[in-house]
Amino acid sequence: MRQDNATDRDPASLSGRTAVVTGGSSGIGEAIVRHARQRGARVAALDLEPTSGADLFVACDVSVEDEVRAAFEKVDDALGPADILVNNAGIAPPGRFTDLTTRSWERTLAVDLTGVFLCIREALPQLRASGDGSITNMGSIAGRHRSLTANAAYAAAKGGVIALTRQLAHELAPERVRVNCVCPGLVGTEIIRRNVPENEQADLARSIPMGRFAAPEEIATVTCFLASAAASYLTGAVVDVNGGLL
Ligand SMILES: NC(=O)c1ccc[n+]([C@@H]2O[C@H](COP(=O)([O-])OP(=O)(O)OC[C@H]3O[C@@H](n4cnc5c(N)ncnc54)[C@H](O)[C@@H]3O)[C@@H](O)[C@H]2O)c1
Numbered sequence: 623m624r625q626d627n628a629t630d631r632d633p634a635s636l637s638g639r640t641a642v643v644t645g646g647s648s649g650i651g652e653a654i655v656r657h658a659r660q661r662g663a664r665v666a667a668l669d670l671e672p673t674s675g676a677d678l679f680v681a682c683d684v685s686v687e688d689e690v691r692a693a694f695e696k697v698d699d700a701l702g703p704a705d706i707l708v709n710n711a712g713i714a715p716p717g718r719f720t721d722l723t724t725r726s727w728e729r730t731l732a733v734d735l736t737g738v739f740l741c742i743r744e745a746l747p748q749l750r751a752s753g754d755g756s757i758t759n760m761g762s763i764a765g766r767h768r769s770l771t772a773n774a775a776y777a778a779a780k781g782g783v784i785a786l787t788r789q790l791a792h793e794l795a796p797e798r799v800r801v802n803c804v805c806p807g808l809v810g811t812e813i814i815r816r817n818v819p820e821n822e823q824a825d826l827a828r829s830i831p832m833g834r835f836a837a838p839e840e841i842a843t844v845t846c847f848l849a850s851a852a853a854s855y856l857t858g859a860v861v862d863v864n865g866g867l868l
Contacts, residue, residue: 633852637662640701641849642694644684644741645711647673649811650760653838654708657846664701668693668741669711677701684711684737685729694744703748706849709738709783710760714772716817727775734779738786746799755799756849757790759783760841763807763864770808770826771817780805784860791858800857802848807864810835831866 631637641658645651646667655676658665667676668690670683678700682693697704712734715726738759749755764772765780787803794801808814808830818826827834844863847853862868 633854634847634850635662636706636846636850639663639705639849640697640703641665641706641708642668642697642704642741642745643676643708643710644668644682644737645760646676647671647679649813650806650809650838650841651708651710653842654710654845657839657842658706658708658849661846661850663706666697666701666704683733684709684741685732687740690737690740690744694741694748698748703751704745705749705752705755707741707745707749707755707757708760708845708849709741709757710845711737712760714764714769714776714813714817716771717773719774722773722775726773730773730775731779731782734776735782735786738783742790746794749799750797753798754851754854755794755797756853757794757799757801758845758848759787759801759803760845761787761803761805761860763805763862763867766805766860766862767867771814787860788858795857800848800853802853802856802858803860804841804845804848805860805862805864806836806841807862807867808835809838809841811838830864831868834865836863836865 641663646655647669666678668682680693762780764777791801
């Protein structure tokens with residue numbers, strides 16, 4: 623294994639590991655970058671928007687093959703090969719199915735599902751070489767039940783992310799690459815602020831059994847756990863983090 627043996631010390635440590643977080647400049651991704659660094663990882667954020675919170679920022683549209691390929695080369699050059707990939711970048715357009723255009727459908731699938739495929743494909747040689755690789759995909763309650771704030775394209779893409787997670791967990795387990803999925807319910811980020819009118823947000827929060835939106839940190843801690851040695855036998859899991867929205 624390439625990592626210094628974190629298991630001997632603290633199983634939640636990410637010390638000595640290189641992590642790539644897509645969509646790491648905002649919301650949940652920004653919190654994951656912060657937590658992973660606090661736990662000792664060197665972290666690259668791949669995003670359309672810049673951030674100064676990571677060890678390395680790479681401008682990258684996850685839906686564009688050449689940009690994804692170049693981004694993983696940059697990560698390898700600057701931080702060393704990736705041990706951890708978090709596929710978090712996403713868009714969540716609102717609206718009803720009858721208003722959904724082909725263009726919007728294709729863009730949502732391109733970012734939320736094809737982007738996950740492209741990043742995994744480019745990261746895989748690095749993750750295999752790790753000897754203890756981990757992929758965590760950001761799903762959603764939308765892919766488990768239905769979306770509360772976004773449209774049908776988003777729900778379909780997140781359903782695809784869950785299916786991809788399970789398939790790859792099975793295929794990659796012999797190569798010592800674990801693949802898991804986190805499914806948040808409603809998290810207080812730009813997606814909620816954009817999709818839910820301000821005067822409806824309090825009612826929406828009250829409809830959650832725990833009575834509030836998640837903080838991004840509450841998704842980040844679970845994501846970092848899944849990437850750590852504390853979850854070394856956990857693969858193919860779809861972990862709901864939704865305050866009781868069953
Ligand atoms: N906020 C919620 O309630 C919620 C619930 C369930 C799942 N999620 C999922 O969590 C993830 C993060 O969402 P968030 O709430 O932090 O949203 P956010 O809008 O705050 O962050 C999304 C990030 O992804 C980046 N991004 C968007 N398109 C990209 C692209 N093509 N290439 C690279 N980066 C791109 C954005 O620039 C942004 O930094 C998404 O996958 C989202 O679907 C969010």
